[in-house]
């Protein structure tokens with residue numbers, strides 16, 4: 001028997017909701033602009049229409065989707081799908097069971113099923129679903145949720161559970177252009193990935209739907225194809241040190257040009273120095289700690305720096321919330337696990353962070369990173385002690401990066417940075433850094449500033465940040481006016497400022513080695 005199911009590109013799946021249209025706009029005109037922009041699949045979702053007007057609207061909708069050769073799926077209603085010869089039907093767990101839908105609409109139509117857990121996914125796949133709608137990923141005001149949002153981890157668990165089944169998947173719920181990169185890259189593994197995102201409010205409420213969908217489709221395509229190559233950061237296989245230094249030099253002035261906000265929740269000791277380092281690079285610091293500030297700031301933020309140096313329950317809760325809100329808005333979240341394995345309390349708090357938050361970069365000293373990687377890091381208080389071989393350091397950053405699907409930077413006499421695949425050693429820096437308080441925290445701040453303007457290649461952002469700070473420390477230490485830690489501390493901020501305005505000098509100073 002031949003099967004004539006339409007070929008479907010799931011990358012940017014528009015699920016409609018007419019009540020969200022900008023005032024004064026027309027649904028069919030809006031839809032056409034979305035299709036021109038690059039929406040690849042449309043679901044007509046009408047919760048309150050009677051059958052006859054639903055069929056009428058579906059006919060008009062299909063006339064437009066046909067014009068762009070885009071399949072039209074009907075939400076819930078098999079009869080409406082049949083009446084207009086739509087490409088298929090999407091059903092949820094409380095709707096008509098898949099087998100019955102199949103019976104009515106036949107083998108040549110697409111059936112999508114909503115799933116929220118591994119069991120629902122297995123049942124839908126076994127019953128012959130053509131695609132799965134996994135969600136809700138995050139909170140959404142478009143639909144009253146009866147189940148807890150899955151988060152990116154929950155999406156990944158479902159994807160892994162259907163590995164090898166060859167059933168396309170989209171995620172749905174709270175998805176926008178900003179959080180799509182992290183959703184797609186962090187839910188994927190080397191063997192599974194989402195095929196696309198299903199979006200309601202972000203697209204339906206757009207005032208410039210054509211351009212918005214063009215940009216959105218580009219983001220989705222970029223990240224889906226990156227996941228297909230099982231690489232969760234950009235940068236390809238580049239292993240040319242000079243090319244990397246060129247990229248660093250190009251990145252430094254972008255901070256001053258763009259002036260991103262960098263929200264810190266950091267420890268009491270370093271607030272002032274971290275804010276000044278942020279300003280020296282041309283970014284704008286905000287050091288707010290109140291949980292009620294977090295969501296509003298996430299809307300306008302560039303990057304979130306979380307430093308667990310001063311452990312406190314209220315602040316920890318604010319930090320978890322800040323991480324989640326910033327991920328939702330697509331902003332990088334940089335975590336400094338200060339003293340992560342030094343005390344039982346810190347072990348508990350750092351493991352809570354790693355469980356409940358999705359970090360973009362984890363930056364710590366060797367005691368913290370080796371400790372979190374389970375490679376025996378030693379700390380006295382929040383300071384790292386002891387030594388380690390390079391191979392152990394490289395393995396630790398790589399394994400931790402793979403485990404948490406992020407970039408990991410470990411600072412010390414030599415810094416090591418990895419995205420889980422590549423490992424880079426950075427040899428710049430000066431020993432006076434160890435004689436001022438919070439130099440490691442400052443490194444995390446600087447990673448935040450660079451990540452705020454390089455929002456796709458966080459390996460590059462981290463390498464650029466640490467190299468810039470390290471070279472600034474060398475320049476500061478070599479100044480004739482620097483007599484010791486006190487003058488070094490001020491000179492370090494000045495030298496960061498100078499490098500930010502004249503990054504070309506990084507070229508001859510940078511000492512970067514690819515390890516693999």
Ligand SMILES: Cc1ncc(COP(=O)(O)OP(=O)(O)O)c(N)n1
Pocket residue numbers: 013015043045075076090091092093095112113114115132133134135143170172198
């Ligand atoms: C692509 C996609 N995924 C999930 C849903 C949700 O469907 P359902 O659970 O049936 O909820 P309603 O949309 O009917 O409110 C969807 N519509 N599309």
Ligand SMILES: Cc1ncsc1CCOP(=O)(O)O
Pocket residue numbers: 015135136137139140141142143172173174175198199200201202
């Ligand atoms: C229909 C549906 N099913 C799960 S979440 C959701 C709504 C998603 O809407 P939005 O993209 O506006 O968050």
